[in-house]
Amino acid sequence: MINKFLGFEPDKSKLPSATAKIGADLDLSSHKYQKIWLGPNHPGVTGNMAIELTVEGNTVVNAKTHVGYLHRGFEKLIERRLYVQGFPTSIRMCVAEPDTNEYLIATCTEQLSGYDKAVPEMAKWLRMLSLEMARLQGLLRGVPGQGGTFALGLGVQWGVYLRDLILDRFEELTGARVYHMYIIPGGVRGLLPDGFKERMEDNLMDIDDFIIRIRKLMFHNSVFKTRAKGLARITPEMVDKYGIVGTNARGCGVKRDVRKDEPYLHYDKLDFDPPTDSDGDIYARTWVRWQELIQTVDLIRQIMAKMPAKGDIKAQMPNVLHWQIPKGETYVRLESGRGEYGMYYVTDGTDKPRRVNLRGPSYTHAIALLEDLLVGADVADVHAIMVSLQTCPPEIER
Amino acid sequence: MNEILDKIKQKYSAEDVKVQRTGLAFVTVNKDVALDAVTWLRDYEGYSHFVMMSCVDWIEDGKFQLLYLLHNPVTKTDVGVKTLINRDNPAMTSGHHLWKQVWTYQRELKEAFGIDFPGSPRVDENFVVEGWVDIPHMRRDFNTKEYSEETYFPRPGRETHDPATYMREQLYPNQPVTAKRKDNDK
Amino acid sequence: MSEKDMNYKVSQMLKRSETNVSNAKKSFVRPEDEEREVVAPDGSIMKVNPIYDYFSGKRPEEEKPKNGIVEKFLNWARAESIWVLGFGTGCGSIEIPPLVTPRFDMFRFGVQMRPTPRQSNAFIISGYLSVKTLKRVIRTYEQMPSPKYILALGSCTINGGMYYDSYSTINRLDKYIPVDVYIAGCMPRPEALLAGFMKLKELIKAGKAEKANEYARNFDEYKANQKKIIKDWNMPDYNW
Numbered sequence: 005m006i007n008k009f010l011g012f013e014p015d016k017s018k019l020p021s022a023t024a025k026i027g028a029d030l031d032l033s034s035h036k037y038q039k040i041w042l043g044p045n046h047p048g049v050t051g052n053m054a055i056e057l058t059v060e061g062n063t064v065v066n067a068k069t070h071v072g073y074l075h076r077g078f079e080k081l082i083e084r085r086l087y088v089q090g091f092p093t094s095i096r097m098c099v100a101e102p103d104t105n106e107y108l109i110a111t112c113t114e115q116l117s118g119y120d121k122a123v124p125e126m127a128k129w130l131r132m133l134s135l136e137m138a139r140l141q142g143l144l145r146g147v148p149g150q151g152g153t154f155a156l157g158l159g160v161q162w163g164v165y166l167r168d169l170i171l172d173r174f175e176e177l178t179g180a181r182v183y184h185m186y187i188i189p190g191g192v193r194g195l196l197p198d199g200f201k202e203r204m205e206d207n208l209m210d211i212d213d214f215i216i217r218i219r220k221l222m223f224h225n226s227v228f229k230t231r232a233k234g235l236a237r238i239t240p241e242m243v244d245k246y247g248i249v250g251t252n253a254r255g256c257g258v259k260r261d262v263r264k265d266e267p268y269l270h271y272d273k274l275d276f277d278p279p280t281d282s283d284g285d286i287y288a289r290t291w292v293r294w295q296e297l298i299q300t301v302d303l304i305r306q307i308m309a310k311m312p313a314k315g316d317i318k319a320q321m322p323n324v325l326h327w328q329i330p331k332g333e334t335y336v337r338l339e340s341g342r343g344e345y346g347m348y349y350v351t352d353g354t355d356k357p358r359r360v361n362l363r364g365p366s367y368t369h370a371i372a373l374l375e376d377l378l379v380g381a382d383v384a385d386v387h388a389i390m391v392s393l394q395t396c397p398p399e400i401e402r
Numbered sequence: 403m404n405e406i407l408d409k410i411k412q413k414y415s416a417e418d419v420k421v422q423r424t425g426l427a428f429v430t431v432n433k434d435v436a437l438d439a440v441t442w443l444r445d446y447e448g449y450s451h452f453v454m455m456s457c458v459d460w461i462e463d464g465k466f467q468l469l470y471l472l473h474n475p476v477t478k479t480d481v482g483v484k485t486l487i488n489r490d491n492p493a494m495t496s497g498h499h500l501w502k503q504v505w506t507y508q509r510e511l512k513e514a515f516g517i518d519f520p521g522s523p524r525v526d527e528n529f530v531v532e533g534w535v536d537i538p539h540m541r542r543d544f545n546t547k548e549y550s551e552e553t554y555f556p557r558p559g560r561e562t563h564d565p566a567t568y569m570r571e572q573l574y575p576n577q578p579v580t581a582k583r584k585d586n587d588k
Numbered sequence: 589m590s591e592k593d594m595n596y597k598v599s600q601m602l603k604r605s606e607t608n609v610s611n612a613k614k615s616f617v618r619p620e621d622e623e624r625e626v627v628a629p630d631g632s633i634m635k636v637n638p639i640y641d642y643f644s645g646k647r648p649e650e651e652k653p654k655n656g657i658v659e660k661f662l663n664w665a666r667a668e669s670i671w672v673l674g675f676g677t678g679c680g681s682i683e684i685p686p687l688v689t690p691r692f693d694m695f696r697f698g699v700q701m702r703p704t705p706r707q708s709n710a711f712i713i714s715g716y717l718s719v720k721t722l723k724r725v726i727r728t729y730e731q732m733p734s735p736k737y738i739l740a741l742g743s744c745t746i747n748g749g750m751y752y753d754s755y756s757t758i759n760r761l762d763k764y765i766p767v768d769v770y771i772a773g774c775m776p777r778p779e780a781l782l783a784g785f786m787k788l789k790e791l792i793k794a795g796k797a798e799k800a801n802e803y804a805r806n807f808d809e810y811k812a813n814q815k816k817i818i819k820d821w822n823m824p825d826y827n828w
């Protein structure tokens with residue numbers, strides 16, 4: 005970038021080999037290329053994963069993602085647990101937004117056993133509240149985290165503090181800070197405590213304030229602008245080719261949001277419009293996420309206003325110890341903070357599932373897409389590109 | 403939705419067509435035409451978003467069931483194309499040329515189930531487990547508890563109960579057992 | 589290099605060549621790490637064995653405590669500057685950001701995060717450990733300068749937790765590397781982590797946090813346990 009001010013900028017496309025993807029032809033013994041491992045022991049990597057970079061000078065010529073450091077074999081473990089035992093296990097599949105796993109596994113079992121119509125109204129609203137709070141705490145880490153990759157550490161300090169306030173509300177509602185186990189098959193576990201809405205409103209006002217300040221801090225900052233603009237561009241043609249979902253797709257103008265396309269719960273009763281941008285670079289993606297932060301705060305307010313005051317929170321379900329689901333299969337999806345998040349669930353008529361397969365957005369973002377976006381990027385930008393795709397390794401390897 | 407299912411039935415002689423709920427259907431086609439059906443759905447019917455690829459081990463039938471789940475962003479519907487392949491020496495035509503992320507799924511299935519996809523890039527590399535020497539870990543005949551007890555060091559003092567029997571013993575100790583239930587594997 | 593160390597290195601190399609014969613079909617060594625001959629810039633041919641050439645094969649040594657007041661002073665200094673390695677090995681690492689930010693600020697106790705093992709003396713194992721991560725944890729732990737301490741977070745490091753039957757995660761961490769303080773919970777709250785740090789400080793000040801020496805003393809036992817589960821052992825036995 006500094007070359008711009010010096011009046012000279014080399015045209016990288018004309019340089020040999022730096023932008024060409026050579027793959028297996030890279031001859032490491034020529035001493036032209038060097039191998040650098042980014043992670044797993046690296047403070048900048050999003051979670052415990054590694055990228056094997058082959059660099060030429062400062063430019064990445066080849067990248068390979070290595071996952072499996074967080075592999076616990078959930079899908080195998082759930083196969084040997086009862087439906088209700090598999091429940092607390094499965095929600096630990098992704099730590100960034102565990103509530104989405106709760107909703108998926110609860111809905112899959114309800115659909116296959118025919119209880120999906122029996123879920124009470126109140127429970128559906130509370131599920132939505134829990135899911136939106138999870139999205140909010142994810143965004144409070146994600147949006148300033150993108151600034152953090154360009155050395156704007158202050159936003160991270162604010163964001164993590166505000167996220168903690170949301171975790172406090174979660175603790176009040178569910179009794180746990182991170183793994184809530186609130187959305188259970190048939191409904192939810194509890195009603196709102198007294199005064200919850202007022203305390204939540206207090207926190208939301210703090211977050212409103214934060215949203216305005218983070219805009220000044222990040223989007224009006226020349227360092228952030230110079231580095232994020234035009235970096236790691238996703239074009240609309242790439243969206244279907246790579247299976248890009250969520251904010252990464254919306255950042256380049258492809259408006260896909262499961263909440264709008266196939267409304268689940270009561271999302272059709274809420275007034276919202278998923279934000280989009282046209283550029284598709286890191287700046288646009290972060291901008292979309294920042295708008296989504298405003299929208300999520302608004303959605304939580306809407307949910308708390310439209311929600312009935314009281315009502316049943318759990319349907320009459322069969323005895324969980326003897327619960328058998330007939331043979332069948334289903335796929336349920338929802339919109340998490342990172343994009344479409346789905347679960348393929350197969351039952352075989354016994355008291356345990358036959359197969360559970362999670363489809364996380366990072367599965368495509370962090371491997372196929374990231375490896376291609378990194379080619380030609382600077383080593384210093386690798387971390388920013390990873391964070392901008394919101395890669396989350398536990399949902400890749402489960 | 404029904405039109406497309408009818409077309410698949412005619413074109414690829416699909417069996418076992420099941421509409422799970424509005425906008426989600428599963429069809430089973432022959433192994434030889436599975437990728438043709440997937441390509442046709444992508445190119446002519448607008449099912450351009452590849453959601454996931456999965457595998458179910460039906461060990462009692464000696465089959466692996468592969469699933470290609472496709473989504474149409476315009477009509478907002480999903481079609482799952484299923485196909486059955488043999489459990490011994492399993493192999494399937496690679497579909498890595500259709501979408502960019504397919505080879506990742508194939509690499510995972512190769513490791514987890516041992517299904518070979520000849521020609522798929524990097525299919526022989528490790529995906530999640532490193533230095534694995536046992537049978538593929540997601541197959542039904544691989545017993546993870548036995549493996550864990552043999553390999554790692556279980557801390558003594560940990561008790562595990564079958565929840566149904568344990569609760570019955572705790573809550574109704576004097577009542578005779580009426581319904582015979584198959585116990586869980588401890 | 590002393591004769592003892594040399595013998596050790598040679599015996600390890602022999603052992604490795606034996607295992608190579610038994611694992612002839614499936615070699616886990618990466619192509620760039622294989623033993624080979626290379627041509628030096630001056631035209632001479634030299635043999636390189638990257639795995640052994642780049643690291644020292646020297647065994648860890650036990651470090652005797654200093655005399656009375658000196659050791660007490662050192663322990664006080666160590667307890668007040670616990671530098672933690674920033675390596676989130678599991679899901680417990682999500683509770684680290686609240687710790688370094690103002691709400692549960694851990695800087696006030698002299699605890700801070702460092703990006704490299706060379707600068708840190710405490711290692712938080714944040715939750716379950718898959719075998720693949722355990723291999724990296726061992727290497728990282730051995731690169732840390734002594735005295736070093738390990739805090740193990742969560743039920744899954746104690747007895748496997750809810751992953752007790754998983755084929756991928758270990759059950760007891762203390763069989764593979766020595767653990768100073770266990771912090772129970774799934775997942776432990778930031779307050780619990782702070783309490784763990786307080787406990788570690790007490791131990792250090794009392795001179796009881798000597799687990800690095802224990803690792804050196806029972807080195808062979810630990811190595812045997814580690815090699816039992818890490819089937820693709822393609823690194824030196826000890827590296828620093």
